[in-house]
Amino acid sequence: MDRIVIEGGKPLSGRIPISGAKNAALTLLPCALLTDEPLTLRNLPRLADIDGFGHLLTQLGVSITVEGVRRGEFGRVMTFRADNDAEPVAPYDIVRKMRASILVLGPLLARFGQATVSLPGGCAIGNRPIDLHLKAMQALGAEIELASGYVKATAPNGLTGGTISFPFVSVGATENALMAAALAKGTTVIENAAREPEITDLVQCLIAMGAEIEGMKTDTLTVHGKDRLHGATHAVMPDRIEAGSYACAAMITGGSLELVGAREDTMHAILAGIADAGGLIEFGKNSIKVTADKGIKPLSISTAPFPAFPTDMQAQFMSMLALASGTSLLTETIFENRYMHVPELARMGADIEVRGRAAVVRGVPGLVGAPVMATDLRASMSLILAGLAAKGTTEVNRIYHLDRGYERLEEKLSAVGATIARVGGEG
Numbered sequence: 491m492d493r494i495v496i497e498g499g500k501p502l503s504g505r506i507p508i509s510g511a512k513n514a515a516l517t518l519l520p521c522a523l524l525t526d527e528p529l530t531l532r533n534l535p536r537l538a539d540i541d542g543f544g545h546l547l548t549q550l551g552v553s554i555t556v557e558g559v560r561r562g563e564f565g566r567v568m569t570f571r572a573d574n575d576a577e578p579v580a581p582y583d584i585v586r587k588m589r590a591s592i593l594v595l596g597p598l599l600a601r602f603g604q605a606t607v608s609l610p611g612g613c614a615i616g617n618r619p620i621d622l623h624l625k626a627m628q629a630l631g632a633e634i635e636l637a638s639g640y641v642k643a644t645a646p647n648g649l650t651g652g653t654i655s656f657p658f659v660s661v662g663a664t665e666n667a668l669m670a671a672a673l674a675k676g677t678t679v680i681e682n683a684a685r686e687p688e689i690t691d692l693v694q695c696l697i698a699m700g701a702e703i704e705g706m707k708t709d710t711l712t713v714h715g716k717d718r719l720h721g722a723t724h725a726v727m728p729d730r731i732e733a734g735s736y737a738c739a740a741m742i743t744g745g746s747l748e749l750v751g752a753r754e755d756t757m758h759a760i761l762a763g764i765a766d767a768g769g770l771i772e773f774g775k776n777s778i779k780v781t782a783d784k785g786i787k788p789l790s791i792s793t794a795p796f797p798a799f800p801t802d803m804q805a806q807f808m809s810m811l812a813l814a815s816g817t818s819l820l821t822e823t824i825f826e827n828r829y830m831h832v833p834e835l836a837r838m839g840a841d842i843e844v845r846g847r848a849a850v851v852r853g854v855p856g857l858v859g860a861p862v863m864a865t866d867l868r869a870s871m872s873l874i875l876a877g878l879a880a881k882g883t884t885e886v887n888r889i890y891h892l893d894r895g896y897e898r899l900e901e902k903l904s905a906v907g908a909t910i911a912r913v914g915g916e917g
């Protein structure tokens with residue numbers, strides 16, 4: 491298995507291109523199922539999860555053509571066309587490896603009147619139920635049956651608009667509801683909708699495909715269903731979590747990084763955290779520069795739905811705060827088990843105490859390189875960050891987690907001064 495080896499202790503400096511957002515791409519790809527016309531997506535990141543989702547769409551009868559990279563963009567251009575019938579089944583062997591596969595449920599149901607999708611099961615950070623997704627489909631008139639680990643959803647006469655009121659914010663359930671409602675008969679109101687920038691990216695793509703949606707960027711979305719949607723071309727938004735992760739890399743190494751393509755309007759809470767920790771932030775025309783300015787100050791931060799501090803940045807901030815000049819408090823309110831990086835950071839000398847949903851991070855003068863184990867995507871990045879700052883050699887194992895969310899990580903970090911390499915493992 492591949493692993494990444496880092497010689498830490500060097501301040502990073504230079505420009506890092508920010509790729510298209512994984513979590514936007516994973517909800518834009520299934521939009522192809524909503525029409526028989528071509529959907530072209532630009533600025534797609536080269537990530538394992540995107541390839542995996544493309545494989546699932548192929549199994550669902552979608553044809554895919556890949557173009558080169560356009561001038562001034564970093565990501566691939568791919569065109570998807572769902573113009574031939576195929577069995578609307580998302581099998582277990584694909585879904586178990588990529589939970590986001592559940593996002594084909596709404597589009598398949600809306601376009602073909604039926605969908606059979608394997609229950610995704612849990613993952614390292616939590617049991618990740620999909621009850622809100624199913625309730626949303628039922629609110630649009632679907633019949634839902636659970637059998638042998640699969641969800642079988644049917645709407646033989648098509649979906650009918652209705653009111654979907656989420657008891658708490660769910661990004662994925664909001665995405666499934668939006669895609670299904672776009673082709674439902676009549677109007678759908680989605681209350682307590684997620685407001686993450688990836689949702690806004692999805693709404694903009696659906697509108698480009700002919701959907702009629704009001705309330706973008708608010709917690710109440712109104713969708714006037716259409717009989718059909720048409721093809722479109724849409725550029726994936728830049729990845730705010732990748733950008734935030736590299737902002738932490740500048741801070742933890744005492745360096746200065748220009749995040750090319752990062753969009754401030756999607757990163758207010760992340761940038762506020764970096765500034766509160768003592769970072770100097772400068773805004774360029776199409777970039778954000780983060781400079782570590784006299785050490786790292788301790789913080790008290792709680793994760794929460796957008797526009798609050800994102801759960802996907804908690805692990806990366808924890809690594810940075812492990813070297814703060816005092817004690818920080820992190821509270822994870824979204825997932826029940828998102829501290830798997832703590833014991834690994836402790837192996838490198840971090841002083842962190844987990845108390846339920848809270849983690850007390852006592853700053854230490856320095857970290858020491860060690861062999862560590864990645865457990866989930868963002869935990870992997872927190873270990874890379876710690877390795878960049880640590881004295882000596884850090885070896886991060888099981889980096890297949892990392893490849894799901896960070897495009898060309900070693901290349902981007904080497905270009906700004908990191909001593910980092912991917913080493914093929916045995917077995």
Ligand code: EPZ
Pocket residue numbers: 512513514516590616617618619620621622623624659660661662663801802824825826867868895
């Ligand atoms: C999306 O996951 C992201 N993934 C996650 O990013 C991100 O952490 C999460 O949103 C929160 O921002 C993608 O976009 C592919 P939720 P999602 O539904 O949609 C519970 C990363 O690292 N819940 O907003 O699955 C759920 O268990 C990944 O890039 C239910 O109880 O998240 C969680 O506690 C990790 N029932 C909370 O809601 C449901 O039906 C929020 O989950 C759905 C969710």
